Amino acid sequence: xxxKSWGFAFSGGRLLGMLFLLLTxxxxxxxxxxxxxxxxDGSLAEQSGQGLLDMVTINPGQAGxxxxxxxxxxxxxxxxxxxxxxxxxxNINQLNLGCGGVNDALVPGVCDISFDYVRFLGNNGNNGxxxxxxxxxLQRPYITLAVxxxxxxxxxxxxxxxxxxxxxxxxxxxxxxxxxxxxxYNGKTCGGSNDPNCxxxxxxxxxxxxxxxxxxxxxTTWLLPLPYTSKINNVSTVQSGTRMQQAYVMLSSTxxxxxxxxxxxxxxALTEPMKYxxxxxxxxxxxxxxxxxxxxxxxxxxxxxxxxxGYYATPANTGWWMNMPSNVTINGIxxxxxxxxxxxxxxxxxxxxxxxxxxxxxxxxxCMGSVTFC
Numbered sequence: 218x219x220x221k222s223w224g225f226a227f228s229g230g231r232l233l234g235m236l237f238l239l240l241t242x243x244x245x246x247x248x249x250x251x252x253x254x255x256x257x258d259g260s261l262a263e264q265s266g267q268g269l270l271d272m273v274t275i276n277p278g279q280a281g282x283x284x285x286x287x288x289x290x291x292x293x294x295x296x297x298x299x300x301x302x303x304x305x306x307x308n309i310n311q312l313n314l315g316c317g318g319v320n321d322a323l324v325p326g327v328c329d330i331s332f333d334y335v336r337f338l339g340n341n342g343n344n345g346x347x348x349x350x351x352x353x354x355l356q357r358p359y360i361t362l363a364v365x366x367x368x369x370x371x372x373x374x375x376x377x378x379x380x381x382x383x384x385x386x387x388x389x390x391x392x393x394x395x396x397x398x399x400x401x402y403n404g405k406t407c408g409g410s411n412d413p414n415c416x417x418x419x420x421x422x423x424x425x426x427x428x429x430x431x432x433x434x435x436x437t438t439w440l441l442p443l444p445y446t447s448k449i450n451n452v453s454t455v456q457s458g459t460r461m462q463q464a465y466v467m468l469s470s471t472x473x474x475x476x477x478x479x480x481x482x483x484x485x486a487l488t489e490p491m492k493y494x495x496x497x498x499x500x501x502x503x504x505x506x507x508x509x510x511x512x513x514x515x516x517x518x519x520x521x522x523x524x525x526x527g528y529y530a531t532p533a534n535t536g537w538w539m540n541m542p543s544n545v546t547i548n549g550i551x552x553x554x555x556x557x558x559x560x561x562x563x564x565x566x567x568x569x570x571x572x573x574x575x576x577x578x579x580x581x582x583x584c585m586g587s588v589t590f591c
Contacts, residue, residue, distance in 0.1 A: 271298040271357075275517050286515040286529055292375060293367035294517055298359035303381070304352035308583055308590055309335040315423065315509070315537035324421070324460035329537035331420035333402075334590055336389035336583040344431075344498040344546040346387040346581040353386030355505070363514050375514060376533075380506025380540070382519040388497045389581040389590075391418020410575045416492035418580075424539035425457040425531040428497075430468060432550025432577070434485055434569055438475055439558040447473045447483045447569075449550055459534045464489045468550075481567050485552070488572040495578040498546040506540040508533050516540070549577035 275294040285292075315329025339351030363376040394400060394407040394415045407415035430453075435446040447470040454466045468485040475481065499505070503526045504518045515529040522528075530540050552574040560567050583590050 269300055271300055271359075272296070273298070275521060286532065288513050288532055289515050289529070291365050292514065293364050294361055295364065296359050296361040296517075298357050298382075298519075300357060303355040303358050305337060305355070306339075306350055306352055306583070307335075307337040318536065320423075320459055320536045324462075327421040327460055327462070329421065329423040329460060330539060331422075332390050333417050333420065334391050334580065336387075336581055336590055338387050338389065338581065338583050340385070340387040340498045340500070344500070344548055346389060346496060346498075349582050349584045351386075353384070353388075353499075355381035355384055357382035357519065359519070361508075361516065363510065363516070375512060376508055376510030376516075378506050378508035378516050380504060380508075380519075383501045383503050384499045384505035385501050386499050387581065388499060389495065389583065391416065391492065391495045391580050393417075393495065393578075393580060411573050413490055413492060413573055416490065418493075418495055419491035421460045421462050422491055422539070423459045423461065423534065423537055424541065425455070425533075426539075426541045426545055427453065427455045427543040428466075429453050429544070429546045430466070430550060431546070431548045432552070434470065434483065434550075434552040434554055434571065436553050436555040438479075438556045442555070443475050445473050445475050445481065445556070447471060447481065447485075449485065457531055459536065459538075462491060464491060464494075481556075483567050483569050485569045485571055487550070487552075487574065488570075489574060493574065493576050493578075494547060495576065495580045496547075497541075498548075499541070500544045500546065502541055502544045504530055504540055504542055506530070507537070508540070509537050511535060547576065549575075551575055551577040 273296045275296065312330065312332040312335050313328045320329055337353040338349065339347030339353060341347050358381045359379070361378040362374060363378070364372055365375050366372045393410070394417070396407055396409055398407045399405070400407060400414045400417065402417065403414065405414040409415065429451050430449060431451060432449045433446055434449070435444065437444050449468050449470050452468045454468070456464050464487070466487045466489070468487055470483045470485060473481045473483065506516065508514070508516060510533055513532050513534055515532045517529055518526050520526060526542070530542065533540065552571045554569050554571060556567065580590070
């Protein structure tokens with residue numbers, strides 16, 4: 218199927234229209250490229266195929282699905298999916314969804330989802346960004362409606378979800394200012410790579426995200442002092458919540474032997490503003506979706522009849538919600554911490570507190586469409 222490239226500059230309410238547009242254009246591109254040929258009755262009888270659209274009604278506890286979560290009591294889901302692949306390349310100046318509203322009672326003054334300078338492009342197959350203009354791929358994109366009291370006169374729409382069976386690509390976000398530059402959002406001057414004022418990107422995130430993180434922490438010990446480096450290799454963590462602005466992660470690292478004298482098994486307590494994250498690689502993540510709902514909803518996964526990924530997603534809270542459940546990789550944690558005598562003397566296990574740590578990530582270049590980040 219032909220690749221599509223897009224450039225967008227918008228916020229909030231126009232996102233839903235954009236995604237509907239993507240689905241519509243996919244249908245049109247298929248129709249435009251089809252070459253109809255006359256077939257005899259015999260030839261027609263030999264043909265088999267699959268429809269472009271897949272329409273499904275999901276009644277909780279029926280149609281092969283497991284028993285529905287209690288919060289889905291009374292909800293029926295109607296899903297329209299496209300049996301195809303959507304390739305896109307998109308740049309977005311600001312993505313602000315769910316600003317104000319009921320969630321202000323939880324975290325006032327921010328949006329449910331707020332990203333600056335977003336790029337959707339391909340990845341390089343090694344958890345890094347692909348070339349500018351490469352494609353972010355959605356396999357079987359779909360729209361799902363959650364309806365309460367379906368089949369009755371008082372039925373009503375509870376939520377809308379737009380997603381895909383799986384997604385592969387690179388999600389780039391934000392900018393990193395140079396030392397001495399003024400941050401246009403808060404007017405403060407950047408004081409170095411680990412200064413939060415140098416970071417622009419994820420202001421707030423509502424959703425569920427499963428991360429695999431890589432990097433290292435290095436420094437010196439109180440012994441002489443001696444240098445050490447502790448590696449963080451493919452450590453998995455899940456972050457879930459509404460209007461999150463920081464990630465709280467406990468990371469394990471490889472045991473480190475210092476001069477043959479002391480072996481450190483480090484647990485790294487990372488408190489990291491999400492502004493420091495400038496890129497995430499998606500490697501076929503299942504059930505990548507964006508939804509809005511007026512109440513908490515457990516959306517059925519695309520393969521809702523299979524227990525492989527679970528029948529239902531982690532409950533989406535009221536408001537806007539992004540679901541990225543697994544295989545999202547972040548590389549580049551690069552922390553510095555000097556261990557004191559009290560932390561290392563005779564200790565086999567050490568907890569290293571880290572915050573405001575550079576991820577070593579440079580926001581990717583993407584020069585496609587009318588909005589470009591070069």
